[in-house]
Amino acid sequence: EAGVTQSPTHLIKTRGQQATLRCSPISGHTSVYWYQQALGLGLQFLLWYDEGEERNRGNFPPRFSGRQFPNYSSELNVNALELEDSALYLCASSVEGADTQYFGPGTRLTVL
C-alpha cells in the first residue's frame, strides 16, 4: 500500500513569490494535516482538512492557506513568501475520526 506522497521534493522561491505544495494521502484516508518543520523548532501545526473542509488552523498568518480536493488530496499555498518560511513542510493523513497520523517525506522549501 502506498504511503503519503508529497510533491515537489524541493522548491526554491524568492521573497514575495507564491509556493504551492501538494499532498496525496494514503488510500482510504480522508483527513490531511500540514505541518511546518523549521530548523530547531519541531513540528508546528498549520492546517487540518477533512472531507474537503478546513477543520482547524494553527497559529500562522492568513498567507498560509490550502484546500482539499474531492479525491482527498490537498494543496498548501504560501503567498508573499518570506525568508523565515524556509522549512520542511510535512503532510500527514489519517482515517476520518482517527487519532493516528502517517507522514509523507516532506517538501523542502527554500526562500532566497
Next chain:
Amino acid sequence: GENVEQHPSTLSVQEGDSAVIKCTYSDSASNYFPWYKQELGKGPQLIIDIRSNVGEKKDQRIAVTLNKTAKHFSLHITETQPEDSAVYFCAGGGADGLTFGKGTHLIIQP
C-alpha cells in the same frame, strides 16, 4: 490548548545501552500519545503509540509508559543499535489533532 515538553534535546548513549526520552503534557483531555522517529532527509515514522487506558506498551526493543496522573510519558529503547540514531518526537492529543514535542536527537556511540 495542549503543550508538550520533551527532554533531553540531545541524548548520547553507548551502543547496547538503554535510552530513555521523557515528555510531559498539559491537557488532561489528551488521550493519545504517539512517538515518531525521523531520520535525516525523511518524514517522521510512527514507531509506537499508547492510549490513555493503557499504562505500558512494548514492541520488541521499544516500550512506552504513560502516567496520566502526573501527565507524563516516556519512550524506552533497550539494546540500542547504530540504526536507532535519529531524532525522536513525542506527541499528545487525540482525534482533533496532535501537539508535538521539540524532539530528541539520539546519538548511538560505537
